[in-house]
Amino acid sequence: MALEYEQLDDALERPRPSASPLDPFGLERPPDPCAVVIFGATGDLTHRKLVPALYDLSCHNVSPSRMAIVGFGRRALSETDFRAAMTEAIDSFYGDDSRIDQACGSCVREARYLQGDFDDLQAYQRLADLLAELDEQQGTAGNRIFYLATPPSLFPVIIEKLGAAGLARRGASGDVAEHAAPEGQGWTRIVVEKPFGHDLESAHQLNVVLREVFAENQVYRIDHYLAKETVQxxxxxxxxxxxxxxxxxxxxxxxxxxxxxxxxxxxxxxxxxxxxxxxxxxxxxxxxxxxxxxxxxxxxxxxxxxxxxxxxxxxxxxxxxxxxxxxxxxxxxxxxxxxxxxxxxxxxxxxxxxxxxxxxxxxxxxxxxxxxxxxxxxxxxxxxxxxxxxxxxxxxxxxxxxxxLLFRDAEKLGGQIPPNLLVIRIQPDEGLSLRFEAKTPGQVIGLQPVEMKFSYGSALRELPFSAYETLLLDCMTGDATLFNRxxxxxxxxxxxxxxxxxxxxxxxxxxxxxxxxxxxxxxxxxxxxxxxxxxxxx
Ligand SMILES: NC(=O)c1ccc[n+]([C@@H]2O[C@H](COP(=O)([O-])OP(=O)(O)OC[C@H]3O[C@@H](n4cnc5c(N)ncnc54)[C@H](OP(=O)(O)O)[C@@H]3O)[C@@H](O)[C@H]2O)c1
Missing domain, CATH: 3.30.360.10 (Dihydrodipicolinate Reductase; domain 2)
Known part of the structure; x- marks a missing residue:
């Protein structure tokens, strides 16, 4: 099934980042180290959005210093193939083929790939072993993000298998606190892509499946629109x-x-x-x-x-x-x-x-x-x-x-001068404008609608971050404000x-x-x- 494409962000030109010690998000501390497991790692979303976003975050030094990326997919790819595909994704995002920045490219160089069928429990057990290995070797500290970047029809089976393989880690009581796992074992979060259901019934069913395995505070339902600067x-x-x-x-x-x-x-x-x-x-x-x-x-x-x-x-x-x-x-x-x-x-x-x-x-x-x-x-x-x-x-x-209405012009217009209008532009040319009436120059009082404008791009320093970067970072820091409940x-x-x-x-x-x-x-x-x-x- 061909799926949704988001051309709008692509239209923005972003400079290719290089390693920067600055924290442009203004975070007080970097997020915890973690492993990001992408289900559907050979897909369009991973290629066009997730990989460039993760790379960009690591370049800006805001992704966890120990972030490990694990691709999970049905295709038989070697780890070298997967890393090459990631490099290609970053090159095509920035529209050039200059080399991946050494300092921030470790997320690519050390990325792992696991081939498996989404309904094969053994593949999830291999994933559990790999994650334990990454905790040891890359210091991911038991923190995991499972990102469902597959067609929605596969969401239920992946969720069920994560639960069956013990990877959801709701905690022993099932009554899960903020970080979902017993103290010291890290946290587990799951990101669910849109569309969330096809109708009320299927959305409800998906929520039932999720609730059987994860606590609500572990679930991050994405709507990337909400992460656009102007929307916020x-x-x-x-x-x-x-x-x-x-x-x-x-x-x-x-x-x-x-x-x-x-x-x-x-x-x-x-x-x-x-x-x-x-x-x-x-x-x-x-x-x-x-x-x-x-x-x-x-x-x-x-x-x-x-x-x-x-x-x-x-x-x-x-x-x-x-x-x-x-x-x-x-x-x-x-x-x-x-x-x-x-x-x-x-x-x-x-x-x-x-x-x-x-x-x-x-x-x-x-x-x-x-x-x-x-x-x-x-x-x-x-x-x-x-x-x-x-x-x-x-x-x-x-x-x-x-x-x-006092003015003659208004009478001429049958009392129908244009009303005040406030427009919040989300895209393109993010900004605001307010329309109001002003006097035309001259002896006679004449009316003319004029606009007061604010352009987000020219008035404020525009952050070079995409909606997906913002959302991935929020998920890493455990902030679900921009995600749907x-x-x-x-x-x-x-x-x-x-x-x-x-x-x-x-x-x-x-x-x-x-x-x-x-x-x-x-x-x-x-x-x-x-x-x-x-x-x-x-
Ligand atoms: N693409 C976007 O820009 C975009 C934007 C917003 C939301 N989304 C959402 O993100 C999710 C992924 O979208 P996408 O465009 O990346 O989809 P996609 O390219 O069609 O496929 C994503 C992944 O799922 C795998 N897959 C597809 N059908 C499968 C099947 N029957 N069995 C096993 N694996 C299968 C693909 O493997 P193969 O590579 O082997 O086919 C690929 O790894 C969807 O929920 C979509 O609605 C996408």
Missing amino acids: NILVFRFANGIFEPVWNRSFVDHVQITAAEALGVEHRGAYYEEAGALRDMIQNHLVQLFALTAMEPPVAFSADAVRDEKVKLLRAVRSIPPEHVDQFAVRGQYVDGTIDEQPVIAYRREDRVSPNSTTETYAAVKLLVDNWRWQGVPFYLRTGKRLPHQATEIAVQFKRPPH DDQVDEAWRIVMPILDRWAATPGHGLGIYEAGTWGPEAADGLVARDGRRWRQP
Whole structure:
């Protein structure tokens, strides 16, 4: 099965790092030494994301001084082959073939590879022996990260076998404390890649399997979107400034639009995408997370559980969409032949590994209502699509119009001057902008909308770290703030399930077509127009 690709981070140019004594993350102390075991070590994610991230961390001297990488895969590779593949991954990430930096390349030179079938218990016993050997020889001190970088269908069997081989180490009582293993034996953590389930039922099942083997505080469910600087900046923006929070509610906000537009099509992910569709691929996870950060209450502390408690509270307050009213809350579409950047692009149904009769949505828009005091009556519109005019991810908060207009221009415009708009841009050009009215020069009072802008890249020193580096490091330090908890995952599925069920029961019903290079199907305009609103074009 071809799987998800994240092109966005790749677009950023990063300098190839060399060993640096600085700690650019500002950590007070380096994380504990540990072994990182990657299941699916011959895959695309390992090649394009994990290996470059681990290398970069060791170059910046922030990964544990004794970090051992162990690849686990079904292919019969020698350790030399595996190390060569890692070197190649680092070269292609940095776009050159200069040699791996001597000082920080030990994670590559000493990497180990273990060939085995994921359902073969003996392979896990060999893994246990290898990890014990690494504790002795490389000082990894019994600390382990198991990273599941395989297709999701393999997650349950790997989790079960880790448990059966005694590698989960919940501790003797089964009631696991923070570090999960008896004192002095190190900690064990498991990172689970997305997608986390295919629907509520399968996500629930995966949680059951995980809970049988690991304690919740050992589990790190990844959503790499949450590690982007600008996404984390939403919390700082909201809760480290005094002026925004007082207007961040139903008295001042008219509605919120959260958009993740992609100009790309499905590339070589046709088979995966046919199963997933836009709602599962983007809205259930990334956009719901952006929504949660935008709408949640202030947490009592910036700690993993405090932040996640507030997110879950918010998600629980999202009104369930009645199955018979799905069409009023959600729209789906699929692109046909069109043009982007003056280049012709083919219809989704003509893409590789896509059925010529496919009813899979490549565009989805959803309206969410929140039943709490802060947001009662304020709609949140979430939309995503492929083959839209250009790439843009943003959160646009539109404020209410002023209650009374004094100026002649406003009268000319029928009292409809553009309302204030705050846009948080996630990518590209991360930053913020605030639109407001200003006086045009001259004797007569005329109005003109202007923008105040903050660009993250030019105003602040941009850290050269990818989302995966941040997340790996957080996992090494035991900070789960940016990872999803089981109840969050359940709630996110609960929100979208009525739409998924209705769409599955009525394939093709209401599937609007849109030309590639346009902003989606007409019905999407109807979704907001019914409420007297319009989509903005990022
Ligand atoms: N790739 C990305 O950019 C990306 C981004 C976000 C999330 N993810 C998630 O990360 C995980 C891995 O993605 P990926 O793109 O790396 O997948 P992938 O390249 O298709 O495969 C990953 C690994 O799983 C192994 N594998 C695949 N099918 C197998 C099977 N039936 N039995 C045994 N081993 C099998 C592959 O072995 P072979 O090499 O021998 O085929 C490879 O080592 C997925 O959960 C995906 O959703 C990926």
